[in-house]
Amino acid sequence: MSLYKRKDSPHWWVRITPLHGKPIQESTGTSDRIKAQEYHDKLKASLWDRERLGIKPKRSWCEAVVRWLEETSHKASHSGDKAKLVWLHGYLGRLNLDDINRDVIDQIKRAKLREVKPATVNRYLALVRSILIRAKDDWEWIERVPKIKLFKESLGRERALTPIEAKRLLDELPAHQRAVVLFALATGLRQGNILKLEWSQVDLKNHHAWIRASQSKSRRPIAVPLNDTAMSVLAAQAGKHSQRVFTYRGKPLEKAHNVTWTAALRRAGISDFRWHDLRHTWATWQRQAGTPTHELQRLGGWLTASMVERYAHLAPDQLAGAAGRIDAVLPNYDLTTLEPFGNVVAIRGAA
Numbered sequence: 001m002s003l004y005k006r007k008d009s010p011h012w013w014v015r016i017t018p019l020h021g022k023p024i025q026e027s028t029g030t031s032d033r034i035k036a037q038e039y040h041d042k043l044k045a046s047l048w049d050r051e052r053l054g055i056k057p058k059r060s061w062c063e064a065v066v067r068w069l070e071e072t073s074h075k076a077s078h079s080g081d082k083a084k085l086v087w088l089h090g091y092l093g094r095l096n097l098d099d100i101n102r103d104v105i106d107q108i109k110r111a112k113l114r115e116v117k118p119a120t121v122n123r124y125l126a127l128v129r130s131i132l133i134r135a136k137d138d139w140e141w142i143e144r145v146p147k148i149k150l151f152k153e154s155l156g157r158e159r160a161l162t163p164i165e166a167k168r169l170l171d172e173l174p175a176h177q178r179a180v181v182l183f184a185l186a187t188g189l190r191q192g193n194i195l196k197l198e199w200s201q202v203d204l205k206n207h208h209a210w211i212r213a214s215q216s217k218s219r220r221p222i223a224v225p226l227n228d229t230a231m232s233v234l235a236a237q238a239g240k241h242s243q244r245v246f247t248y249r250g251k252p253l254e255k256a257h258n259v260t261w262t263a264a265l266r267r268a269g270i271s272d273f274r275w276h277d278l279r280h281t282w283a284t285w286q287r288q289a290g291t292p293t294h295e296l297q298r299l300g301g302w303l304t305a306s307m308v309e310r311y312a313h314l315a316p317d318q319l320a321g322a323a324g325r326i327d328a329v330l331p332n333y334d335l336t337t338l339e340p341f342g343n344v345v346a347i348r349g350a351a
Contacts, residue, residue: 012036059141061092118151160284172264186229188282197245222301287311
């Protein structure tokens with residue numbers, strides 16, 4: 001019987017055997033016999049369309065979200081995706097994928113723009129676009145994806161401290177935070193990697209530390225050569241905790257950019273500076289010291305060289321050396337023989 005009752009459920013159930021595949025057996029979600037029959041008929045018609053006419057069944061946004069979260073659980077941004085999807089549910093939760101068009105996307109864009117900056121809105125729009133593209137290309141659930149235009153963003157912050165500013169800031173910080181900031185300036189590591197650093201990841205004998213792949217934003221392990229400054233910081237932390245490197249009053253330090261950090265910046269006369277800008281400061285100082293792109297990329301754990309290019313202009317001496325290599329190729333001209341020739345300059349080679 002295609003419509004029946006079960007002892008363990010107050011609802012009517014359906015059982016339909018398609019031409020291909022396993023029988024479909026599911027609850028109609030209603031105890032009303034007439035409504036259950038309507039559910040049965042719609043389901044059967046949908047199977048007919050799918051098998052005989054090649055029409056794809058409609059898929060919901062919620063189905064796509066569940067599958068997306070399952071397939072991307074390994075991503076470093078997984079928890080961030082879940083938070084964004086909770087907010088997006090209010091606009092997309094009741095829709096099928098085919099119902100998501102430009103009007104819906106524009107509604108999301110306007111609503112989120114009232115709460116956050118355009119760059120943050122882009123992260124939400126990009127997530128929607130990624131899910132829809134996967135639904136189209138990988139899952140073959142939909143035929144097309146609406147055009148989702150993101151806001152134009154700047155190339156990224158380049159705020160970095162000067163050595164004098166860095167000293168003023170360090171002087172204003174309490175000892176436990178001074179250690180973390182100094183270690184950040186010495187290694188370029190992200191705040192999370194520093195705060196969660198364990199002694200098992202440090203080899204003091206060989207002046208070496210490492211960030212596990214599971215802790216890295218790129219999901220690749222990062223080798224951290226320890227310079228003298230970093231070693232001095234670690235030496236001062238030794239013995240304070242059996243597991244974690246950075247602590248406060250005997251407990252692992254969980255957050256560095258707090259009220260104390262903000263107050264220290266204010267006393268040091270430093271504005272428009274975030275904790276993550278310590279990493280920009282480290283990279284800036286490295287380039288100014290002549291560290292080439294490929295070395296800086298490995299030291300910083302960046303996935304591609306393009307992520308390091310924002311610091312390229314900070315090494316003019318190195319670029320000047322490269323530009324000078326062409327001198328050996330050019331002929332030796334006597335510049336004192338330059339003569340005006342109409343609107344151009346004629347160069348006569350030296351005898």
